[in-house]
Amino acid sequence: MLHNSLYIHIPFCVRKCRYCDFNSIVSESKKIGRYLHAIEKELSVLNGRYVFNTVYIGGGTPSILTEVQLEKLLHSVIRYIPSSEIQEYTVEANPGTLTVNKIGLLKEYMVNRISLGVQSFQDSQLKYLGRIHSSNDAGNAFVSLRKAGFKNINVDLIFGSPEQSLDDWEKDLKTVVELGPDHISTYALTYEEGTSLTRDLEDASIHKLDEYVELEMYKTSIRYLTSNGYNHYEISNFAKYGYECAHNHAYWKNIGYVGIGAGAYSFIDGVRTSNEKDVFKYIDGINENKNVISFREKLELNQFASETVVMALRLRQGxxxxxxxxxxxxxxxxxxxxxxxxxxxxxxxxxxxxxxxxxxxxxxxxxxxxxxxx
Ligand code: SF4
CATH class of the missing domain: 1.10.10 (Arc Repressor Mutant, subunit A)
Incomplete structure (x- = not known):
């Protein structure tokens, strides 16, 4: 049986951003090494069971890995996943942890798409969001990626933070268009339970941006990016022709995908499963050859159909x-x-x-x- 998308989760970050509720922790390098060993073991079980057309290494911050760790991970992927079948191979990177040597390794191991978590080109915004990098770091990372020959780069941006004006957002859009990535994701800031930003909101030390301004920011993104050659193909995503993200289409079309790593979801033949979310329980489980699946649900046909419509409506083509x-x-x-x-x-x-x-x-x-x- 064929499933066309593989996701590998790297749940480590230098520090937690204020708005982030992703499954990621701040951890020492030695523990990351143990995690990569578990990933390799989980990958080895997939060997020969699936053919993957897309591979996506996300996080967390995959670029936090040392060069040695990154090479080990990339090597595990090509060892167990037939690379001749992979059409789109994405790795997420944070401008604060990407180096020229790491970029060289990504290129060497046939990664052909980089998703750069920029979020803003204004240092005041980056600081407010708790990002570890500056606007300059983002620009330099982008230039280094292009220099190394990456022809498919996504830039993630966030709009709607409490201290952001429409004018600030227009400047970000202008800067990203000048940089010229092949794909741009623009996400509205959300207040997730348990994040430091949400705690500040709850104790009224910050206030949400006016809804009208946030909507104007979204409308401005659509107007500005489409008039600069980016096709608005999904609610939050814009791409130059031919650069739509193939991996994410598996989610939007609700077709099969396999997830590897702590907390990663898989969806195969209408059955959704997720791995143990706790990074250390996941590592121990894999090392002790235990089943690390902590959640499983089989969708009824009408539920499956309902989810499929909801996800597909995110695409402009419906x-x-x-x-x-x-x-x-x-x-x-x-x-x-x-x-x-x-x-x-x-x-x-x-x-x-x-x-x-x-x-x-x-x-x-x-x-x-x-x-x-x-
Ligand atoms: S870098 Fe990404 S995953 Fe890590 S804390 Fe920030 S938003 Fe979350």
């Missing part, structure tokens, strides 16, 4: 009824006819040429629209 019918054996209208009619009446979705998608109006209230399909 979802085709033909594809849906082939997967589920009935039409989108059979399950969601009522919702589709209601949302279409408000101008939030359209259903034309057998394709269901968000309208522009729907895009700005996407979360609310999607809850109708759950």
């Amino acid at each position: 979802i085709s009824n033909t594809d849906f019918y082939e997967r589920f054996g009935y039409t989108i209208e059979d399950q969601f006819g009522e919702q589709m009619n209601r949302l279409a009446k408000y101008g939030l979705v359209s259903y034309e040429n057998e394709r269901l998608k968000l309208t522009e109006k729907g895009l700005f209230v996407a979360d609310t629209v999607m809850t109708e399909f759950i």
Whole structure:
């Protein structure tokens, strides 16, 4: 059986950013070494079971690894995953931990896409968000990646932080367009439970940015990036032609993917599983040859269909009824006819040429629209 996307999680960071609730910890190098050993073991079990067209090493901060550790990880991947099948091989990098030598290793081991966590080009914003790097670091990392021959680079940006103005955000957009990455992800800042930013919000030491300003920032991103040659192909993602992220399409299309590492999710044949989230329990479990799966759910057909519609609505092209019918054996209208009619009446979705998608109006209230399909 073929599954086309492999995700490998590296849950280590230099320090925790204020807004971050990802599964990542600050840890000493020796423990990272033990973790990489566990990753290799988990990868070895996959050997020959799947063919992967995309590989994505994310985090955390994969670029936190020392050169020796990074080489060990990259070597484990090519040892167990047939590289001839991999079309898109992404590694996430933080400008504060990426060095010329690490870039050289990524190139040597056939990584062909880098996702650079820049978040902002303004030092005051970076400081506010708790990032470890400066705007200069981000620019230098980008230039070094281009110099090394990387032709597919994503830049992640965050908008909507309490101390950011629309003018600040426009400057970030201008800077990123001048830099010219092939792909740009723009995420609205969210307040997740347990983060330092959320604690500050709860004790009223900070206040959320006005919703209207945040929406204007999003609209400005769409206007500015599309008028500068970036296709707005997913709610938060923009790409030059041919540079849409293939790996993330596995999530948006709700097709099979396999996750390796602490807390990583897999989705195979309608069954979702996730590994033990605690990094040290994960390492011990793997070393003791225990099953590290801590969560498992088999989706009912209608639940599977519902998730598929919600994820696909994130894509500007939406979802085709033909594809849906082939997967589920009935039409989108059979399950969601009522919702589709209601949302279409408000101008939030359209259903034309057998394709269901968000309208522009729907895009700005996407979360609310999607809850109708759950
Ligand atoms: S670098 Fe990324 S994963 Fe690490 S703390 Fe910051 S946002 Fe979270």
